Amino acid sequence: MTLQIELNGVNKYYGAFHALKDINLAIEKGTFVALVGPSGCGKSTLLRSLAGLEKISTGEMKIAGQLMNNVPPRKRDVAMVFQSYALYPHMTVEENLTYSLRIRGVKKAEARKAAEEVAATTGLSHLMKRYPRELSGGQRQRVAMSRAIIRHPKAFLFDEPLSNLDAALRVHMRKEIRALHDRLHATSVYVTHDQIEAMTMADHVVVMRDGVIEQQGRPLDLYDRPANRFVAGFIGSPAMNFIPAVVGEDGTHVLLNLGTTQARLALADPLAPGRAVTAGIRPEHIRIVAAGQGAFDVPVGVVESTGSATYITSATQPELTVVETGRGDVRGGDIIGLSIDTMQLHLFDAETGKRLEAERARGDAGAPRHLHLAQAVR
Amino acid sequence: MTLQIELNGVNKYYGAFHALKDINLAIEKGTFVALVGPSGCGKSTLLRSLAGLEKISTGEMKIAGQLMNNVPPRKRDVAMVFQSYALYPHMTVEENLTYSLRIRGVKKAEARKAAEEVAATTGLSHLMKRYPRELSGGQRQRVAMSRAIIRHPKAFLFDEPLSNLDAALRVHMRKEIRALHDRLHATSVYVTHDQIEAMTMADHVVVMRDGVIEQQGRPLDLYDRPANRFVAGFIGSPAMNFIPAVVGEDGTHVLLNLGTTQARLALADPLAPGRAVTAGIRPEHIRIVAAGQGAFDVPVGVVESTGSATYITSATQPELTVVETGRGDVRGGDIIGLSIDTMQLHLFDAETGKRLEAERARGDAGAPRHLHLAQAVR
């Protein structure tokens, strides 16, 4: 195990604005890291710091064991896809692609061949002679992407490289990127807003918020055992439903408060009675049943279908979202019963948002869930 | 019913490049139109033409019944979110937002109030004094978005307005946009690569390819009855699986050819024997069953889980993708049986890609499917 990228206590200020707060990160060689977080949380800043484009304010940054704080970008041997593309406007697509090769003195014919290969995978072959200003948004993004992957650097840094591409192309590019990564044994850091990308491409997911790393780990670990309410809400789409709850008088059950309705769920391991908690349940873990058959009865608010799935939102406070495969036959205004898979219920401290099992079960990700909830009672 | 936007035989050339080909489009007032299509197909061009930023080469364009070909943008009263944002770099966020109001002579205090309201919904309140260069990519996009929705124009034109936002914000913005649209009875044209956005937000979806409108209609109609193979593959994510097939000798069944395996499905209405067709089936309409129990047995290739769903790709030629809710227990290399919901099978002409029921059942969208397939036989 060689650490390829290592950040220790990295801070970054933009003037008074604290953009990265005490970032500690250790990435092994060959890892594909997905960096996710809400807009403005510091993902690009972190990426740019890794590339050497931003000078970090304090802390140390190592790549392949070497301190990099003052090493100029071109000596770091990383390739980056800029969120803003940063295409060379005075060069054709082909010239944009081959730029890094030409700089390195690769022969013309060879560079051209490499460009053609990359362009073929990104679907730019017919645009090689165009200038960036003559391209569509997605085409530009593909040029930015291609420019990075034409090289064989130590590390790839991708800043939302697929955001402007259509679904089919995205699926295709996803595969290509991952294949390239594996082929080169490169280390990649990949910023994305796309849940599917983060979950399916990455070996390791880092969730940031407001300049802080909230949690990192294997994708499904984050999905199954989010460290706090923020991560729970952030990972997974549609997002987890959160319901305010209190631990009952005897500490063995929680009362979920859905405005008009309440549900009482038994706890296997008792908690302090009266403690305010937040219960979280993912949409796909709620099943629609006939009214009166589930844990709750709720009136239906909006029903939206994407074709393959239907999103049903309850007209309650807070709203609950349920996903059904296929078209479903629920209409707005219906009263439906919701059956909750209590094995999938997450509990968070109402104030700190911390996951409540955390103290007990930290670190043994593979073990069975520790928070047992009895069958829902009405 | 008033036609708000009307395009008749619109063509647009960039030099020799034919970007829009004979576009005919009629959009009623108050409609929310989603414009989708592969990268580079001409969506932005169409939007920019509607805004008056590109002069169309031939054809006519009407807004609210008036010929608009030569009307300057400011007289069209449309608001647009640019794919490239086009923020005013010398203005703060607040100034960017209020710009359109200020030039209309709206009072300062009033404009400020409007800006604050919009900023609150887009989460920009704390950034009002920043300049665009001091914002993250997503924040910039939100400014671009806010700048458009602060106005109350006749029509909104959105060019991938949410592509750089995280899932939660996206869901939120989706709702806001749709609510705004409904509140203003505006007409909106919305370019997106996000299937969910197109399906859930739009009243009407227009699918383009290479400058041509391939199909338009209500979202679920497109999903259920794509006019051709292209639309079928484009709408829906993960995309529809296509399998080459031929009509059997007697014309009452098709033979699906999956490289090593073949499947024989009966046809209710006979087709010309020996005709080459393409069969399409969406991933969610294939169920995994024990080997030997379904229409096919296939070896499993890649298994990817997003947490809520698992994508299973078969190691066949062509690949088939199947979606399972939850985690599933299939591993790469397993042999599984696939059961196909034949009611959901689509047939396309192998050469033209046209949907095969089209001649017979055009126009009666509500009627039951006309292409009956007998239960799969092995």
Next chain:
Amino acid sequence: MKRILASVTDGKGFDIGLVLLPLAFLFIMSGLPLVYNVVMSFQEVDMFSLGSFVRPFVGFKNYVDLFSQPETRPILLNTALFVSSSIAGQFLIGFGLALFFWMNFPGASWLRGLFLVSWVMPGLVVGAIWNWILSGDFGVLNFFLRETGVIEGNIFWRSDPNYSLWAVIIANIWLGTSFNMILLSVGLSGIPKDLYEAAELDGANALQRFFTITLPMMRSTIGAIIALGLIFTLQQFDLFAGITSGGPNNSSNVTQYWAWDLSFRQYDFAKGATISVIMIVFVMLASVVYVRSTRHEVRG
């Protein structure tokens, strides 16, 4: 009417108006005088007939006469040398300075501003001062060169036919450097920073970034500066008047000084105009080059 009005506020009419108005102004104020000069070069001009166009035409006589003069060729060659060396010097030094001051360090922008000095000083003063600086006996340049041991004896910059043109070129480079420097600074400021970032990640070192990003991105600025530098250099007069007066023996004479000398010293206006036509042709060729170069500009 309404359509025209609309076109003026929003459409092509707006653009056409913006260009035609100044062009018309320029045509009247500069075009006609230009034509006057051209016409004059085909006429016999009497100093007292300056006020009218009606003068006897002599065809190409003035041209024939001019080219039969022995000094014509060396003066044209001098002009070519003067123009090319001056522009090269001004541009290279100006670019160097612009790049230097572009690196952020405290005081950079203040000091950069001081370089404008060559642009503010009156021509008369600049000429005189360079006259003294380049003077053979008491000149400061010789003094420094001697003190630093570069030369043994004095170089008579102004009076040695081998150096006289270079004396003016040195002064002219000094004069034009600030103009180049400040405008190139403006050009540099217009290059988006992320291009440099991308290039740096692509592995380009400073020199490569300069040649592959800076230069091509500044194409329109550089084109404009060189085109204008050419015109300025072709109009440089004060330095010749101040330093060498074209001497000794025409060794530092150039067309513009010569044209002036013919017109206003010898009152041979037709010949003066004839030379100016030669200059016009020269600039015309350069303008074509410039205009063509604008085709490859990058629009932001």
Next chain:
Amino acid sequence: EDVTISVWSLDRDIQPAPNLIKDFNKLNTGIKVEYRQIQFDDVVSEAMRAYSTGQAPDIIAVDNPEHALFSSRGAFLDLTDMIAKSSVVKTENYFPGPLASVTWEGKYYGIPKATNTIALYYNKDMFKAKGLDPEKPPQTWNELLEAARKLTDPAANVYGLAFSAKANEEGTFQFLPWAQMAGGGYDKINSEGAVKALDIWKRILDEKLASPDTLTRGQWDSTGTFNSGNAAMAISGPWELDRMIQEAKFDWGVTLLPVPEVGAERSSAMGDFNWAIFASSEHPEEAFKVLEYFVSQDDRMFKDFGQLPARSDIAIPPTGEPKKDAALKVFVEQLKYAKPRGPHPEWPKISKAIQDAIQAALTGQMSSKEALDQAAEKIKAVLG
């Protein structure tokens, strides 16, 4: 209603024209004079431009070699008759040189305004230091050369002589007297004497007895090196006197220009401006009255403005500055031999030919003979 007369000259506020005009206007003669100062370099071009657009002034002051340019073309008013009738302007009072410059084909087209000439300044202290007799400055070309050789001291940054061979009118102005003394002239510029004169100049430069910058330096700057002690002798005019009095920190004197050999004919340059009335003047009578007033004030010319009147009948009053008074005596003496350049309407072209020859010879690109032959050729073409 007053008649307005406009006057153009190069005089600045401390020089004659503006002051005389001020005084004249105070007399309330019914004539109002307006004044415009123009620069030396622009007098002719401004005048021509104005004349050809009908905006010429009534009176102008032009440099004497350029007078003929205007008179020959009838641009200046023929004043012969008015002068004949005038009680103030009397031709016999003028030095012959200046008077010749306003004459064209026997008619008077102007009135000399002032005059000047050149002579040899020398540094008496240096003469003493080098063992030369400060009271016996060089009188012939050979003596000049000898003295210059002795005085030249490269170690002390001292040249023997400073003069101007610049490629403009100043070069002609300084060279012609030499040629004329040896029997040459602008119309016989390749005569033996003229060649000899140019040879002497060449020798002076070749031997580094004068700075090589002589080729590009005007008289004022050349003499500046004399004043600062970097030249032992200088050829220049009376306009230097005030500066020299103020700045020269040594004893100096002035002597007549050396001649080719003892007893040879003397000659000198003649400078300064003439008054003229434009033929287009609407009020020639009044204009002439103004000129008469100027002439009537000629005796103030030196006292108030330090310029030498072009008249032999006006004595130069002592200034109380012995060095200056001695120098002025020499200049007045020298003025007797001053010859106008031309007059010829195309003087500038003639002058240019001479300048070119001087420069070609002195830079060693041609021999003096060749250069002057070429000049003679050009001048012949001009003279027709």
Next chain:
Amino acid sequence: MSDQLRNRVMLAVALLLAAIYLFPLYWMYITALKTGSSMFATPPKFLPSEPQWGIYAFVWESRNMGRYLWNSLVIALGAVSLIAVLGVGCAYVLARYRNAWVDVGLFLILMLQVLPASLMVTPIFVGFSQFGLLDTPRFAVILAIAAKSMPFFVVLVRATFMSVPMELEEAALVDGNSRIGAFFNIVLPLARNGILVSAILIFMQAFGEFVYSKSMIQAVELQPASVGLNSFMGPNTNEWNNIMAYATIYVTPVLAAFVLLQRRIVSGLTSGALK
């Protein structure tokens, strides 16, 4: 190398470069303070032995410099305004399009300034006298200068407009602005570097303009400082120290003003605008 050290080294180099480049300015300053002939002394004197400080007051008083400078200012401001009004729009259009007409326009504009003022002044003078413009001589000079310098301005400002992304203007149009409004609110502020600097350069040029002023402005009350300066030059006398003192008085404040102004050249005017 630490940042601070780097900054110090850079500053030192910059000061050295400036010292070399500004030497003529220094020479102007000290020549003003020298006595007439000591400027011809060998070896050169780098500090005046008896500085003549009174010369500034003398020159100011005796030449009535206040009036001259005022005239220069009027002429320079007039010319800059006229050029800016006419030139900015022209430059903008020439930057916005890319077609044969633009080529023609650019070509014409360059060609129209090829001749030096000394050769243009005669025909302009003749023309102006015909239209009676010489009765308002300062205005006439402003017109002439404007014609002379406008091509310079247009070509330079056009180059800056090239760096303003077209999309920003489009956004303004969609936001409901007219072309003119978009031009003033969006395009102009983003091109301010080039416009500012070009205007500065033109102002300085116009401030020292000499050839047209001396021919067209005959009344001394209306003449600019450059013409006043020249009056120290005589046929056989050049009062160099007065000239230098005079020039010092007018160069120094102008230079100082523009050192301040040009600091506003900043980079990244359009950064953050586009994805």
